[in-house]
Amino acid sequence: MMQPQDKIYVAGHNGMVGSAIVRKLRQLGFNNLLLRTSKELDLRNQALVKEFFASEKPDYVFGAAAKVGGILANDQYRAEFLYDNLMIQSNLIHHSHLNGVKKLLFLGSSCIYPKIAPQPIKEEYLLTGLLEPTNEPYAIAKIAGIKMCDAYRSQYGCNFISAMPCNLYGPNDNYDLNTSHVIPALLRKFHEAKVNGSPTVTVWGSGKPLREFMHVDDLADACLFLMERFDEPGFVNVGTGEELSIAKLAGLISRVTGFTGAIEFDSSKPDGTPRKILDTGRIIQMGWRTQISLERGLKTVYGTWSVATTI
Numbered sequence: 001m002m003q004p005q006d007k008i009y010v011a012g013h014n015g016m017v018g019s020a021i022v023r024k025l026r027q028l029g030f031n032n033l034l035l036r037t038s039k040e041l042d043l044r045n046q047a048l049v050k051e052f053f054a055s056e057k058p059d060y061v062f063g064a065a066a067k068v069g070g071i072l073a074n075d076q077y078r079a080e081f082l083y084d085n086l087m088i089q090s091n092l093i094h095h096s097h098l099n100g101v102k103k104l105l106f107l108g109s110s111c112i113y114p115k116i117a118p119q120p121i122k123e124e125y126l127l128t129g130l131l132e133p134t135n136e137p138y139a140i141a142k143i144a145g146i147k148m149c150d151a152y153r154s155q156y157g158c159n160f161i162s163a164m165p166c167n168l169y170g171p172n173d174n175y176d177l178n179t180s181h182v183i184p185a186l187l188r189k190f191h192e193a194k195v196n197g198s199p200t201v202t203v204w205g206s207g208k209p210l211r212e213f214m215h216v217d218d219l220a221d222a223c224l225f226l227m228e229r230f231d232e233p234g235f236v237n238v239g240t241g242e243e244l245s246i247a248k249l250a251g252l253i254s255r256v257t258g259f260t261g262a263i264e265f266d267s268s269k270p271d272g273t274p275r276k277i278l279d280t281g282r283i284i285q286m287g288w289r290t291q292i293s294l295e296r297g298l299k300t301v302y303g304t305w306s307v308a309t310t311i
């Protein structure tokens, strides 16, 4: 069990996931947090990471640092998604081992599963089929991270675990329309269309793909839950158990933002995986559940972001 005085390193604390984990830890009274921006510590640099771990000696590590992005960014920056993620996670995992970290949590993504998998997707479907081409580099890196945690557990007895969340949204998301995920992209597109009085909003793809979305505060809650209670090889899916089509999501975001015009679909943009709802039976059986509905989460995120943004 983590103790309040333990030194906890949250890698990637300025990102959407890392910042949510920091909020949750502080809320629970963990204040001995070790935090470094990517400028202060480039996690791709083996020598710097080696020195950092040797001098700081963290007790626990949350691996929330990663190169992430939406469907187009994954496809466009294939080399960086593979190289950056492999380097970041290899350095974190290896130096956690060398410096006796008590426990490490590695975070992946539901895109690790085969493009066409039985639904809902159980943990054991990993590596049973071909990956979705647009995010293959990212998925390969994340699969390597899971396998690395398992290898260090079996060879060295390290207590390294992995969690696989569904698509996420929340505070500190990326709103750049070229690199973002669908939720921040649509919040921005619908908001700007409302403010500028535009008659239409364009949504990428056919609108048919199904996705499962979770507020990042729920993921942070699950990360702490798993850090306290899960000590096994393999990994655990984390999701809401609910899915909706991108067309339905666009309708919901249109209502949340107050846009009253029309929605158009741009079929020249990729759909990606047709469906990827996670089977969350394993974490539910351990006693964990999501708290934040999609509608409530979207309203809160939009409320905060729209006040802070200027267009």
Ligand code: GFB
Residues within 6 Å of the ligand: 069, 070, 071, 072, 074, 109, 110, 111, 134, 135, 138, 139, 166, 167, 168, 179, 180, 181, 182, 183, 185, 186, 202, 203, 204, 205, 209, 211, 246, 269, 270, 271, 272, 273
């Ligand atoms: O969020 P998103 O980029 O992630 O896209 P993926 C989800 C779906 O929304 C796709 C559609 O079918 C997109 O075509 N979409 C509609 C849009 N309008 C937009 C838009 O304006 N922006 C974006 N970005 N999408 C990513 C993976 O896949 O999911 C990553 O590439 C990672 O590796 C992440 O796993 C969670 O679910 O398609």
